[in-house]
């Protein structure tokens with residue numbers, strides 16, 4: 001969304017003062033836009049509905065035009081050193097038979113491609129801008145009023161501020177797009193499918209299996225507890241041991257290292 005015709009392309013209005021821009025959303029698009037606008041000399045504010053940069057998700061792929069973008073941001077080397085080893089992705093049908101070609105793989109393979117954990121890339125981008133960009137977390141845009149000079153923004157927190165430009169980087173269900181252009185049903189084509197992604201924690205599955213095996217059939221409320229355990233995403237499983245105290249460990253070692261504990 002643009003509002004001012006008097007920009008000279010380096011973030012300075014014709015009057016000489018720095019122009020301010022607002023970016024809605026602090027994910028890949030938002031943080032990258034903040035980086036570029038800041039480097040072009042604009043004073044940048046990012047508003048994000050969540051409490052912080054939203055973490056989680058499966059790794060992302062850097063390929064095609066994005067390679068050039070991250071190269072120009074001097075991030076390519078860091079992305080390469082943090083990238084994951086190449087892993088094949090296999091789509092299976094209902095019988096577990098690999099689909100060939102897999103959905104999306106019919107397209108031409110990218111020659112250069114790096115896979116990186118979503119959080120690692122987010123941290124990289126956030127650290128690049130955090131000292132030069134203002135972040136408004138737990139806030140969002142309530143109203144936008146565009147004039148020839150600027151865009152008057154009312155935030156959900158009640159704050160009001162005007163910006164030269166507003167960027168909607170707030171995802172597929174963008175609030176900025178809805179406020180500027182109308183309801184999302186006019187812009188999104190629903191492909192009649194839903195998708196869901198999760199990361200399978202093999203260790204957790206194994207720990208739950210062992211615990212269930214050991215406690216199944218025990219009395220009291222064990223069954224109830226095992227049912228609760230099957231939904232949890234965090235489990236502590238270890239041998240039951242009594243750590244030896246400093247005295248029991250004797251004088252072995254350098255004399256400067258110890259393992260605090262209590263006497264049995």
Ligand SMILES: Cc1cc2nc3c(=O)[nH]c(=O)nc-3n(C[C@H](O)[C@H](O)[C@H](O)COP(=O)(O)OP(=O)(O)OC[C@H]3O[C@@H](n4cnc5c(N)ncnc54)[C@H](O)[C@@H]3O)c2cc1C
Nearest residue numbers: 025026027028029047048049054056057058140170171175
């Ligand atoms: C937590 C999370 C996990 C994801 N996991 C996966 C995954 O595992 N696999 C996959 O393929 N894709 C995943 N995605 C989607 C993928 O990251 C994006 O579709 C893609 O990277 C495009 O990035 P984006 O910056 O355009 O939008 P997004 O990554 O969707 O980010 C949009 C940002 O805008 C913020 N926002 C939304 N509404 C508002 C508002 N009204 N005001 C202010 N801020 C707002 C969101 O909190 C979010 O930080 C995930 C997205 C998120 C947010």
